[in-house]
Amino acid sequence: MDRRSFIRKGALGGAAAAATSIAAPAIAQDAPTVTWRLTSSFPKSLDTIYGAAETMARYVKEMTGGKFTIQVFAGGEIVPGLQAMDAVSNGTVEACHTASYYYWGKDPTFAFGTAVPFGLNMRMQNAWFYYGGGNDLLNEFYGTHNIVAYPCGNTGAQMGGWFRKEINTVADLSGLKMRIGGFGGAVLSKVGGVPQQIAGGDIYPALEKGTIDATEWVGPYDDEKLGFYKVAPYYYYPGWWEGGACLHTMFNKAAYDALPAEYQTVLEAACQAANSDMMAAYDYKNPQALKSLLANGAQLRPFSPEILQACFNAANEVYAEINASNEWFKKVYDSQMAFRKDAYGWWQLSEFNFDYFMMSQQANGNL
Template identity: 50%
Template structure:
């Protein structure tokens, strides 16, 4: 186990690993091979997304498109929607078992395996997208996550981010903490655990099942991502109150997961291609969300959606319970503690800087509308 973890850490620091199974009888060429001497490789990718959600599923497709383009079609990956190969919440299992060579998912779907996997996606009241990327790429985050993933014979790279999410759709208004008591809400990850501590009956459903559950009253509320994706799912047709901000997902990363055995069988050129493709998709996905969400929100409002901010009472209670939950996780799980301590140190430093830079600018230029 230790040797495997040491390998993962070194690989992440070096070429910045992305794993994939050695499919199609591939044999690894010698280090000196280039161009047409590289093998022809075809992989399958399981994802957690329906094809209708063209931004997260599009990030998976972008990885595949970049890999094909950079290898002149010699290395191809076929993304499959949730349910086509495995259910949307079993992507990590499929990659670990070798059912597929790679997958595209969110690490926090798998906190039942190890609570520390939440860090790969986001933490309640944690990093925004810019901070998350800084931590992953240059704050030791990617190395920490791949140390965790090594227990599952997987290595992963960030390959998408949603930015700050919305706070969910509700059939009725929630103004106080007592309004949350007994509410049935679809919300995964540690955010769900925080709301459970506030009295919410938490449900975990893949994206493709949310609308029917909300529309038929199986749940009272649901969160997904933001205006563009939520409109795609039709959530505005099942609930009228739309809350913000999504304090539990201030900058959620998607992961491109690859089987470690497959990664080791790839020539170094293909390893570098996978890393570059994931990084491209990471930037592209966030940019799409930031360009598509503003118009989608205006369409939702025009259709009768009622936009509501969470009350300070709810936000304060949620932040208090979030801090308590993280400390409890760290006390119970040594691997959570290891990541959490370094994560907190990075958060303190980047928060000091962003209070001066990002908040200093945004509190004036963004908070106040421009003069007529």
């Protein structure tokens, strides 16, 4: 059964049967008709990431009886993908769906909206966003850019990327040209790597020609479409710079503040629903995509403990440097990292031990 049909019929059916003559909700009768435009940072070909904005818009339309509609445009149709937030900030469009860390160059604080090296996993992020004050803190910061934002999708822990040769020691990172940006790129530089900013459509030919030695992207489902395994067969894990990459829907603050309170609540609820939906989609799609990649020659490799420790230490150096000069960054950092310490203690006790046992059963052929 279609889940939205179930929700409408199951949750509302009893009440409707008992009171068929009751008038429609006030939101369907008295609320204004509103049409917004949303520009995505993503192409339609990345159907799961791009699709989160469509999911959110569909919920908004259905929850308002068609009174509030949001038209979703792919990256490049209105503005280039990496200018999506700017278009919202200056009022060109009312909304965008993007990764906050794309705007790292404007202020490193933007990184906390998506993911920071050795930060939180997806569930920890949600805990911090919704219960640890993360949403409120970030919206204080986003407000300085005329924006209100809510989490709207997550990829989960990403892979460490595709490499043309094996990387076994920290020394192997020296001079390595890798397509990686933002915070992850800053950390890679500390351990000798050379980060490269390359648009998605240019990555494959750059790998094929040897212009770059490696690239990070997302995970098996999205990576398979781009064919990186054909020219860079070593598939490393984990993506230590993205333990749970969160996407946001950002709204022009003036446009958001002008909405009825009911519509603001609908937006928040729709974003939260899409946030959960996108993670479920990736959790379902990635296992089969990984099998397919391995069948086609991809070779899985873990980053060595030596490499992970060196990158962890380098990340802490970058954190300290930015904290010393950026008050907003330090304010958000202090909040998220205080939660991180307690969260991983609990995770080790509960989730990790259960997951580890079940993974051992899978490895032994018992599942």
